[in-house]
Amino acid sequence: MTILDTENQFTSGLYTKRPIAIVRGQGARLWDSEGREYIDCVGGQGAANIGHANPQVAAAIAAQAATLISCPEMFYNDRRAELEQRLCALSGFPRVYLCNSGTESVEAAIKFARLSTGRKGILACMRGFHGRTFGALSATWEKKYREPFEPLVPGFSHVPYNNLEALRAAVSEDTAAVLLEVVQGEGGVNPGAPEFLLGAQQVCRERGALLILDEVQTGFGRTGTMFAYQGFGLEPDLVCLAKSIAGGLPMGATLIGPRVGELPAQVHGSTFGGNPLACAAALAAIDYIEANHLPGRAAELGAWFLGALRRIESPLIREVRGAGLMVGVEIKQKVTPYLQALMAEGVLALPAGLTVLRFLPPLVIEQADLAVVVEKVRKVLA
Numbered sequence: 588m589t590i591l592d593t594e595n596q597f598t599s600g601l602y603t604k605r606p607i608a609i610v611r612g613q614g615a616r617l618w619d620s621e622g623r624e625y626i627d628c629v630g631g632q633g634a635a636n637i638g639h640a641n642p643q644v645a646a647a648i649a650a651q652a653a654t655l656i657s658c659p660e661m662f663y664n665d666r667r668a669e670l671e672q673r674l675c676a677l678s679g680f681p682r683v684y685l686c687n688s689g690t691e692s693v694e695a696a697i698k699f700a701r702l703s704t705g706r707k708g709i710l711a712c713m714r715g716f717h718g719r720t721f722g723a724l725s726a727t728w729e730k731k732y733r734e735p736f737e738p739l740v741p742g743f744s745h746v747p748y749n750n751l752e753a754l755r756a757a758v759s760e761d762t763a764a765v766l767l768e769v770v771q772g773e774g775g776v777n778p779g780a781p782e783f784l785l786g787a788q789q790v791c792r793e794r795g796a797l798l799i800l801d802e803v804q805t806g807f808g809r810t811g812t813m814f815a816y817q818g819f820g821l822e823p824d825l826v827c828l829a830k831s832i833a834g835g836l837p838m839g840a841t842l843i844g845p846r847v848g849e850l851p852a853q854v855h856g857s858t859f860g861g862n863p864l865a866c867a868a869a870l871a872a873i874d875y876i877e878a879n880h881l882p883g884r885a886a887e888l889g890a891w892f893l894g895a896l897r898r899i900e901s902p903l904i905r906e907v908r909g910a911g912l913m914v915g916v917e918i919k920q921k922v923t924p925y926l927q928a929l930m931a932e933g934v935l936a937l938p939a940g941l942t943v944l945r946f947l948p949p950l951v952i953e954q955a956d957l958a959v960v961v962e963k964v965r966k967v968l969a
């Protein structure tokens with residue numbers, strides 16, 4: 588049986604798959620089982636900021652795997668200690684909780700907010716995406732993810748993104764937290780307006796609610812700063828991280844600010860959270876991001892890419908928008924046929940909603956590769 592046949596027979600069936608098997612990567616290039624080469628603008632859906640097959644991260648993973656993989660947080664660990672200190676130094680936060688995925692980092696933030704404030708309400712945004720477990724799903728907007736699994740967690744409500752008046756009107760004495768993406772990813776690559784984000788923070792401060800920023804997709808250099816909140820001068824109370832935190836290995840983290848109270852022992856936890864293998868990978872990935880100035884690279888290349896895409900003249904394009912190397916091209920039709928056409932041209936990209944082409948290349952991508960992507964987009968949208 589071919590790889591595709593085997594997966595088609597045994598997979599859960601939950602994913603809409605493209606008919607290629609990716610078997611190898613290098614930097615911002617991927618190869619399929621037929622030997623075809625692609626420029627990768629899927630970037631592991633945001634998990635591959637440092638590129639594929641990074642030698643330093645591969646070496647760190649191999650060395651740690653041969654030393655110690657399992658070490659639950661009932662014990663202290665050298666790699667975990669180093670990573671906790673590193674994440675706090677990078678962000679200026681005093682504490683961090685380690686877990687294994689984006690949705691888990693959001694679950695933790697929601698639980699910490701309810702615990703710390705004694706309030707129940709969580710206010711999120713329309714078109715927001717926060718994950719698939721019940722708490723994170725309750726904050727997620729998209730109907731098709733939510734409806735099959737109702738009833739969801741009580742206490743969640745949504746206001747339009749970038750509408751400060753609506754947000755101000757919705758934050759009450761029972762709001763534990765406002766949960767926002769700095770740039771909405773799945774919801775269509777919608778950058779947050781500075782007035783909205785800073786205004787949301789101010790409303791939270793005034794009403795005693797916490798501000799949770801979901802930086803699962805925007806973190807680790809994607810939008811041009813290590814964390815997107817730093818680019819806006821925001822001081823969130825909780826920050827959710829995952830995707831590119833550990834060079835592509837599964838890991839999540841929740842940064843915990845000073846306005847979050849003490850978290851009593853035993854109220855939350857995870858078997859795999861803070862395991863030495865993921866911590867070693869994260870340390871090597873963060874070293875690489877810093878040594879190679881990937882946030883600055885994302886800012887520069889992203890500005891160039893956005894400009895080049897904006898110069899494409901096509902009656903199909905409604906808007907080109909983004910931040911750093913998180914870029915969306917909204918078109919006037921459904922994107923699926925255009926994503927297929929790009930793939931046939933050797934460019935892999937993502938959808939964001941029904942009508943937005945989304946580009947999340949590894950931040951190590953060469954400008955020459957981005958120029959090829961622009962030409963291919965021009966060709967398929969002609």
Ligand SMILES: *Cc1c(COP(=O)(O)O)cnc(C)c1O
Pocket residue numbers: 688689690691693716717718719768772773801802803804829830
């Ligand atoms: C991907 C994503 C999540 C969920 O992360 P998982 O690791 O898939 O659980 C949550 N929030 C945002 C903004 C994301 O992009």
